[in-house]
Amino acid sequence: MTRQQHLGWFLARGFGPHGWGHPYLDWDYRWTSPDLYRQSVRELEQASVELLVIEDAPSLGSPETLDLRVRHAFGGPKLDPLLLAPYLFEATRAIGIAPTVNPAALPPYTAARQLSTLQHLSGHRLGVNVVTDTGSARHFGAAAPLGHDAAYDRAEEWLTGVRALWRSWPEDALVADVESGVYVDGSRLERVQHRGEHFAFDGPLNAVPFTDGEPLIVSPGGSGRGLGFAGAHSDVQLALAPLEATALRAYRQRIHDAAVAAGRTADDIRILFAIQPTIVASAEEADRLVRASANPDDATIVQLARKQSSDLETDLTALDLDAPIPPGTFGDHVSHGSIARLVGDHDATTTPLRVLLAGLARLRRTGDGTGLVGTAEELADRIEQLGEEVDNDGFLLWGDLHPVTVHRTLDELVPILRRRGILRRELDDRGLRANLLGS
16 A cells, blocks of 8 residues: 655745736735635645645846746746745644745845744744755845856855754753743853855854754755755755656655765655646546647747746747757756756757747646646546655645635545545644654
């Protein structure tokens, strides 16, 4: 029997204009109000979703692609998910919330203190999605943007510093003895003096120790450097890979190898593969959608080019659709994973851009194991099968945090998974670590 799977939700649009471009805009939710998110996160918790990861990008992008990012709300505007988190914690009791934090945006001491505060206020349900978006760096100082690998070096130094500050209070430093009148034994606090390549700060942290563990660290990133970072530092890896046993098994092995190389064990990290299923009422309806996607029209291709331009911070709409992408089009700051998703299995040097975009438009069936369009029963079959074949940890469902999207995805799927014993019926209220790591 497949072990229980962890289920999370990836809010890919971030704290942005939910409903824009969709028919359910006319439900008249205000995306700038917490009510939309509080209602949706309660539904996730009812469905035993353990973790909500909220995407973010502090920047509206480069001047060349700014209009493309905001015209159709693909890449902005976005509000700060770190400030949304308290509203979501207040509305729930057990689900974990992981807002995205960019090391370029928050100095280690400020980050450590703010994250410590949220960990305590939430009952130890905080996660931190650490990203290395290099394009945002110009908003936070005069230093030149870092390259892809150098941004991971900075993130590594940042996270190491944050953890050092969290751990600057040994367990016995907080005395809280009423009879003696001693609250803290200051002699036991670690001073922490950090002078690194990217950051300089002193401790100890003006906070108190955690009672149920530090915030969980989440990281995305499919490059070699990104996988190495996850293996060495992350509790949860937001993974992207073809939903096929061989690919998932190889991905998991790379993460586990990186963890072992860093002195950890494979069980120290949970790998959750992000999927965006389209759940329909029948196999016939799924077949119809797949057939219709085989030959996208020009309007669909252009719309995909706009969205990819936002994700890649590169104006694809200015390129010749019927020619390969010219070498050097993507700057060093562009996510390797985003480029890989566009290119897929094609040879980027010879494949016309139109073909790459058409590949993104192409839907495939859940039932035959090639895609994610199918019935809830078929998706449950696939989740169960991959749990058995690759000992998978679980999945992050990718979508807006809108009641319509949540129900469309979970209404049929959750009962099926529960009846099969694949999904738990209730979350542990001891915190995020207890749910995801069992600690």
